[in-house]
Amino acid sequence: MAPAPLILLVGSAAWPTGPASRAWQALQDAAPGALLQPAIAGVRLGAEVDGVWLMAPPPGEPAEVHDATIGDALHLGIPLLGSLAGPEVGGRGEELTRAPGSRWRLEGTVDAAPVLGLEGHPFARLTGAALTATEGPHLLVTGLARAAGARAAQRPEARPATPAPPGTAAVPSSWPATPVPPGMPAPPPPMVSPGPSGWAPLPDDGTPRPYVHQMRTSGYRWWRPFLALAVGIGSYLAFSCIIGAAWLIADPDMMSIEGIEDVDLLDPRTMLFNNLTLAALIPAVLLATRVGHWRPAGRIWSVTGRLRWRWLAQAGLVTLLLWGGYLAMAWLLGGGETSSRPEHLGWLLVITLLTTPLQAAGEEVAFRGALLQGVGAWIRNPVVAIVVGTVLSTGLFAAAHGSPDPWTLIDLGGMAAATCYLTWRTGGIEAATALHVVNNLVITVGLLLLGGLESAYVTGETSGNAAASLISLVATAGMTLVLVEVAKRVGVAPARPGRPAEG
Incomplete structure (x- = not known):
């Protein structure tokens, strides 16, 4: 015998009267024996929940109070029912349908009211219909009950409670069903407390997105990229000041330096603090992502929300063999x-x-991570977003190295464009980082051992030529194609040419 489904009525504003009691009765009629549980608005869901009906938020609470619950339901595949209008306002349904890249679609009408469904989800419906105004269960309520029952039937009868994801409140599966006297709602079991929400990131709508649209979710606002930029610049300046102060303490002679040409590039302290200053871009960008975009900081690494260490190692090994050989040749x-x-x-x-x-x-996190995602947040079309982002990333990356020589700029720009494409295709900055790290390590270590490290630094005096730039562009393009092919073989990049990885 399959376990009874656990269905939550979230945000019940009035109990035991009003829409909440009618919803309770409707669910009892549609799913006899189901475990029904009222939960306060903002509740975080665990895997034990089999269905969710979003009621009206408590008086004085904004519609956004349901966002965390909606995000959990869509992420965990929990059947969801909510309203676009009327007394049971289930979150920001209309806003979700307009969200960039959203999979919410108009499925038809019921009682002359629109019904929206989410592609690829077992049961997610938002409607303007009055779900508790009919005699007997509304067909959408019946649909929720069936979907919840199907979800419950997939687990063994005596399966122990599944641990909730970090930061969520697990819902016990052992609450007994309460008989409902005719015409009266069942007394509510203990309320489910919401998980921590003050620092919870904005939920998305469960729609897979390319890397450039990781910040363009249902919680996107036009001003967020500006806020992220301000937070990133401010925190980077703070980190740089701390590193600079430590540099002056370690090397007081820096106080007498009049220009960059007077800096000893072969001084270990110079190399250390220069590298640390650029590495400080990493915490600055992560903080900007978390505070400015209000998204999980891990989205800066990849569409999976984390750094894919295995893929980073695979890309690094391939790059070391091929790109290292090219540099030696x-x-x-x-x-x-x-x-x-x-x-x-x-x-x-x-x-x-x-x-x-x-x-x-640090350079990849800033120029390929924050820049591409910041620009992509403003542009609806992902292809246009990656094109515009690549142009900006290429120009800024080349200019940041300080050389006005056109051939040097072309060389640097080619590397920047290649790493942007790798980020687009693989859905993360791991391959771009591997190429950048191997390039810098091989050149620096090689010239330390062979002599001539000073020539490896790009300065205002650095110059190139057409032949060297052309060879570099061809080699960079070849290395990029190889990494994309490897990414396809290991399942990181889609097999279809030009299609970006999503998540």
Whole structure:
């Protein structure tokens, strides 16, 4: 015998009278024996819940109070029923239908009222129909009851309660069903407390999105990218001031430096604090994402909401073999000249290995992560978003290195455009970071051992030529295609050409 479904009536504003009591009776009629439970607005759902009916928020509460519940239901695949209008206002249904990339669709009408459904979800319905005004259960209430019953039937009868996701309140599955006297609602069991919400990120509507649209969810507002930019710049300046103060303490001679040309690039302290300053972009961007966009900071890494370490390692190994070989060949074909090693070789090698990956990752988080997602939040079409974002990322990344030489700018721009495409196709910055890290590590370690590290830094005096830039562009394009092919083989990127990974 399958366990009885557990259905929550969320946000019951009046008990035991009013729409809540009628909804309770309707569910008892539609699903005899179901475990019905009232829950206060804002409740966080666990996997034990089999269905949710969103009632009117308590007096004085905004419609947004249901957002966390809606997000949990869509994420966990829990059947959901709510109203677009009338006494049972189930969250911001109309706003969800207008959300960029939303899968909410008009399915038809019931009682002359629209019914919206969510593609790919077992049962998610929003309607303007009066769900408790009919004699007997409304057909949508019956649909919710059936979907909840089907969900409950998929679990073993004696299955223990499934732990709720972090930050949610698990709902016990052992509440007994309460007989309902004719015409009277059942007395409510203990109320379910909402999970922590003050710092909970905005829920999305469960719609898979490409990387550039990770900040463009149902909670998107036009001003959020500006807020994220302000938070990012402010926090980065704060981190930089702390690092700069430590630099001056470690190297007081920096106080007498008049220009960048006077900085000793082979001083271990210079390399350390320069790398740490760029690495500070990582916490600054994560904070900007969390506070400015009010989204989980992990979305900056990938569409999965986390850094995919396995994919990062796979991309890094392939890049080390191919790109490292290309750089070695380019050095040999360029004459293969050597010079004396720097005085502090040991310290420079240690600092390079420990902090250069952080420096490269910081640049990727800023130029491929925050920039692409910030621009993408404003642009509805994802293809237009990645094109505009790539143009801006390419220009800013090339200009940030300080060289006015056109061939150097083309070389840097080619790398920036390639990493933007990798981010688009793979749904994260791991491949772009792997390419950037390997490039910087191989060049820095190689020139430390062979001599000539000063020439590796791009400054205002750096210049290039057409032949070198063309070879670099071809090599970068080839490396990009290889990484995309590897991503397709390991299931990170879609097999369809040009299609972005989503999540």
